[in-house]
Amino acid sequence: MTNLQELSISTEAAENVRRIISQYPADKKKSALLPVLHIVQNETEGWLTINTMDNVAKLLEITPIEVYEVATFYSMYHIEPVGKHVIEVCQTGPCMICGSEKLVHYLEKKLGILVGQTTPDGMFTLKTVECLGACGYAPMFQIGETYYENLTEEKVDQILDSLLSATSSNI
Amino acid sequence: MARKLLLELADIPQIQNIDTYISHGGYRSLEKALKKMTPDEITEEVKKSGLRGRGGAGFSTGLKWSFLDKSTDKPRYLLCNADESEPGTFKDRYLMEKLPHLLIEGMILSSYALGSNTSYIYIRGEYMFVLRKLEKAIQEAYSKGFLGKNILNSGFDLDLYVHPGAGAYICGEETALIESLEGKRGNPRIKPPFPAVSGLWGCPTIVNNVESIAAVVPIINDGGDEYAKIGLGKSTGTKLISASGNIQKPGVYEIDMGITVEEFIYSDEYCGGMKDGLELKACVPGGSSVPILPRHLLFRESNGDSRRMTYESLSEGGFTSGSMLGSGGFIVYDEKQCIVRNTWNFARFYHHESCGQCSPCREGTGWMERILHNIENGRGTEDDIQLLWQVQKNIEGNTICPLGDAAAWPVAAAIRHFRHEFEYHVKYPERVFDADHTYQPEIQQTYSLTT
Ligand SMILES: Cc1cc2nc3c(=O)[nH]c(=O)nc-3n(C[C@H](O)[C@H](O)[C@H](O)COP(=O)(O)O)c2cc1C
Numbered sequence: 038m039t040n041l042q043e044l045s046i047s048t049e050a051a052e053n054v055r056r057i058i059s060q061y062p063a064d065k066k067k068s069a070l071l072p073v074l075h076i077v078q079n080e081t082e083g084w085l086t087i088n089t090m091d092n093v094a095k096l097l098e099i100t101p102i103e104v105y106e107v108a109t110f111y112s113m114y115h116i117e118p119v120g121k122h123v124i125e126v127c128q129t130g131p132c133m134i135c136g137s138e139k140l141v142h143y144l145e146k147k148l149g150i151l152v153g154q155t156t157p158d159g160m161f162t163l164k165t166v167e168c169l170g171a172c173g174y175a176p177m178f179q180i181g182e183t184y185y186e187n188l189t190e191e192k193v194d195q196i197l198d199s200l201l202s203a204t205s206s207n208i
Numbered sequence: 209m210a211r212k213l214l215l216e217l218a219d220i221p222q223i224q225n226i227d228t229y230i231s232h233g234g235y236r237s238l239e240k241a242l243k244k245m246t247p248d249e250i251t252e253e254v255k256k257s258g259l260r261g262r263g264g265a266g267f268s269t270g271l272k273w274s275f276l277d278k279s280t281d282k283p284r285y286l287l288c289n290a291d292e293s294e295p296g297t298f299k300d301r302y303l304m305e306k307l308p309h310l311l312i313e314g315m316i317l318s319s320y321a322l323g324s325n326t327s328y329i330y331i332r333g334e335y336m337f338v339l340r341k342l343e344k345a346i347q348e349a350y351s352k353g354f355l356g357k358n359i360l361n362s363g364f365d366l367d368l369y370v371h372p373g374a375g376a377y378i379c380g381e382e383t384a385l386i387e388s389l390e391g392k393r394g395n396p397r398i399k400p401p402f403p404a405v406s407g408l409w410g411c412p413t414i415v416n417n418v419e420s421i422a423a424v425v426p427i428i429n430d431g432g433d434e435y436a437k438i439g440l441g442k443s444t445g446t447k448l449i450s451a452s453g454n455i456q457k458p459g460v461y462e463i464d465m466g467i468t469v470e471e472f473i474y475s476d477e478y479c480g481g482m483k484d485g486l487e488l489k490a491c492v493p494g495g496s497s498v499p500i501l502p503r504h505l506l507f508r509e510s511n512g513d514s515r516r517m518t519y520e521s522l523s524e525g526g527f528t529s530g531s532m533l534g535s536g537g538f539i540v541y542d543e544k545q546c547i548v549r550n551t552w553n554f555a556r557f558y559h560h561e562s563c564g565q566c567s568p569c570r571e572g573t574g575w576m577e578r579i580l581h582n583i584e585n586g587r588g589t590e591d592d593i594q595l596l597w598q599v600q601k602n603i604e605g606n607t608i609c610p611l612g613d614a615a616a617w618p619v620a621a622a623i624r625h626f627r628h629e630f631e632y633h634v635k636y637p638e639r640v641f642d643a644d645h646t647y648q649p650e651i652q653q654t655y656s657l658t659t
Binding site: 060062065067068069070071072074075097099103106107110111112113114128129130131133134135138166167168169170171172173174175179182183184 | 292293294295296297298300301332333334335336337340367369371372373374375376377388389390391392393394409450451452453454458459460492496537539541545549550553554557560561563643
């Protein structure tokens with residue numbers, strides 16, 4: 038798979054992409070599109086450029102438009118830059134009646150941004166999303182692959198602080 | 209304590225490890241099924257069990273399996289629906305996190321019954337942390353010889369993969385799920401042909417919910433007849449209920465569907481009653497798509513009998529006074545909750561999740577969201593309530609897939625049972641500007657219940 042190099046992703050990620058493609062019949066490579074986009078997006082600062090999508094198309098032997106239409110349909114793919122940590126607050130029914138609106142306001146105030154925006158330092162993007170399947174543990178948000186549940190303002194403070202300090206110690 | 213068929217082992221430490229799972233009797237069904245039973249005999253047991261699909265529609269699993277077209281040379285596929293995105297529902301996640309091997313065991317049995325040599329678990333993309341647990345468990349199952357070639361020397365081969373979605377409720381609809389698995393947008397297909405004849409890559413395909421597939425394990429272990437003895441009437445076996453909202457103990461409970469709704473809400477074994485000493489106002493018993501019921505209809509059927517948690521009892525009275533068990537997403541509202549706000553919230557959800565193929569759904573959900581937003585924020589008129597009723601009516605039944613119905617029903621039920629709250633918003637706009645407002649019942653009701 039020569040096209041894999043053009044994606045400029047880590048060896049481990051490339052290995053994963055190979056494994057995933059092998060899970061579908063050889064003439065049904067397109068089926069690997071969703072999982073491959075997840076892997077690639079994780080490796081490219083959390084969002085997909087046109088160039089990246091074109092390379093995925095080549096890799097899976099499909100046309101670029103087939104990738105674009107998928108990338109724009111599903112809410113987990115970002116086609117614009119996002120912050121290092123994307124905070125996705127569940128706002129649907131059960132979460133709402135357990136305080137998700139207050140949680141969103143608290144985050145807006147704390148981060149000094151509105152829903153849909155990214156902090157000036159590029160650390161956090163704040164998003165509201167629809168039901169994440171955590172209705173019994175509301176209110177909650179997801180950051181990366183982690184669910185943070187039964188949130189209170191104190192918990193939110195701790196979570197954001199620990200993400201900040203983890204990042205600064207990485208530098 | 210009700211008998212547990214699915215979650216019996218859920219709280220055993222390390223049960224996610226295959227050795228622990230095996231030491232508690234896990235995977236014992238395979239010897240019996242793969243070596244002593246034919247695929248058709250398994251399907252027969254599932255039929256006898258009376259198991260009904262746990263994904264929402266409640267269609268007989270055994271019957272669905274018998275529709276699978278076995279007359280072609282094409283490969284057949286079993287797809288497990290782990291998309292779980294219906295607001296109020298989180299039981300599949302619980303089951304997969306707690307007992308990944310139970311799902312895998314069920315997938316092996318079901319794949320054998322259907323003759324699927326490659327099966328997929330389609331899981332919503334946000335559950336990536338669950339996907340990783342499943343993949344680890346699948347690796348363990350391969351290393352024990354429960355997956356792969358010639359499983360337990362039975363001659364049966366099975367490869368099992370997990371496929372992530374990427375954030376789209378519609379992909380829970382079975383034909384949208386298939387499209388998504390083919391690497392496309394989640395646009396539902398027109399039926400017929402049904403997946404059992406032409407599904408994944410044009411091959412005969414069965415799609416089943418996580419809980420349905422897990423239930424095949426106790427059915428094979430104990431026999432379909434034993435399974436059918438649990439429950440009530442045509443609601444056999446046990447059901448996982450995801451309980452959320454303003455209750456003491458939200459969470460996932462495995463119940464005998466014969467218990468009453470009242471017991472489920474107030475018993476300490478389950479929801480533990482209402483939170484903060486407030487009264488119960490309403491309940492959505494089966495996920496956001498099913499009609500909301502006010503308290504007086506929730507606990508009693510129209511003949512005065514206690515309402516039970518069965519498919520039949522929850523839907524008794526039809527849409528006039530009943531609801532549905534649906535996916536078992538049980539959302540409880542206390543007296544402070546605003547029904548208009550909740551209805552607007554759900555309408556926004558469906559607008560966001562409509563795939564956009566069918567005009568009535570694409571346009572109608574947007575109309576409903578905007579009208580409800582206006583009413584909720586004190587900018588609605590009496591005519592808006594009527595318009596809202598018309599719009600939901602024009603969506604229902606006029607779309608390729610049932611997402612349109614799922615969007616329309618909650619709106620219809622809210623107007624039907626809580627019209628006074630809509631009137632209140634229209635009449636007293638200044639009282640609803642604050643997002644925290646509640647309906648104040650002391651205000652005289654001047655409406656007529658026409659819908
Ligand atoms: C909009 C929509 C969303 C759905 N979401 C799910 C879901 O998340 N999980 C599920 O199992 N079934 C879902 N279903 C039902 C499936 O189409 C299908 O009936 C089900 O997976 C069949 O499995 P079962 O017979 O085991 O219930 C959904 C249906 C619709 C119309």
